[in-house]
Amino acid sequence: MTDCYADGTNDVASTPQSSSSSKPDRTPGTTIIPVSRVKRVVKEDKDISIINAEATFCITYATELFMEYLVQEGFTRARNEKRKTIFYKDLASAVSEVEQFEFLEDVIPHTMTLKTALERRKDTVSDMQVDQQQQQQQQQARKKQKTDHSQDDGSQNQNGTESTTTAQVSSSSTPPAEQ
Numbered sequence: 001m002t003d004c005y006a007d008g009t010n011d012v013a014s015t016p017q018s019s020s021s022s023k024p025d026r027t028p029g030t031t032i033i034p035v036s037r038v039k040r041v042v043k044e045d046k047d048i049s050i051i052n053a054e055a056t057f058c059i060t061y062a063t064e065l066f067m068e069y070l071v072q073e074g075f076t077r078a079r080n081e082k083r084k085t086i087f088y089k090d091l092a093s094a095v096s097e098v099e100q101f102e103f104l105e106d107v108i109p110h111t112m113t114l115k116t117a118l119e120r121r122k123d124t125v126s127d128m129q130v131d132q133q134q135q136q137q138q139q140q141a142r143k144k145q146k147t148d149h150s151q152d153d154g155s156q157n158q159n160g161t162e163s164t165t166t167a168q169v170s171s172s173s174t175p176p177a178e179q
Contacts, residue, residue, distance in 0.1 A: 031060045038063065073098055 026032075035053075038060040042051050073094035074086045088111065095101040095108045112120075 029057075031057065031064060033060050033064055035060050070094065070101065073101070 035056050039051065039056045042048055042056065042059065070091065071086065074090040077090040077093050078084065078086045088108075092108050092110045095104045096110060101108075
């Protein structure tokens, strides 16, 4: 018989028991998620050149807490349906119902049939086309207003320029003795 576990044991009793009341013992300062992987993910951000070990540990631990909260919410929904297995729909339901997960709605949406997805896409495309037509009409109306205003301003400026020119001409035509 082959060994089932990395430490060479094949004993089921040596595996940690999965129960909701007891958490696995954790040594302070350690994480379940490898810190090196989190550091690698953080370094993918072009804006961050260096991150120290303490910050990486904090991000790793916060990620674990976040994942634990998301899974607990998903498990609550599975348990409400008398299941012990968490399905995608449980996580999607948690994301849509819990305000803290609102930012994940695009990442973990509810599943839908292909027919529903195509209908939504069609509605979205038609709405976008209507919006584009309205924007074009508004732009055309603005252009028309600008041209109307510029024509009005042009005629006023011409009248104003003419009167200034006339005043300059009349002042220059008076005899120097009277000035």
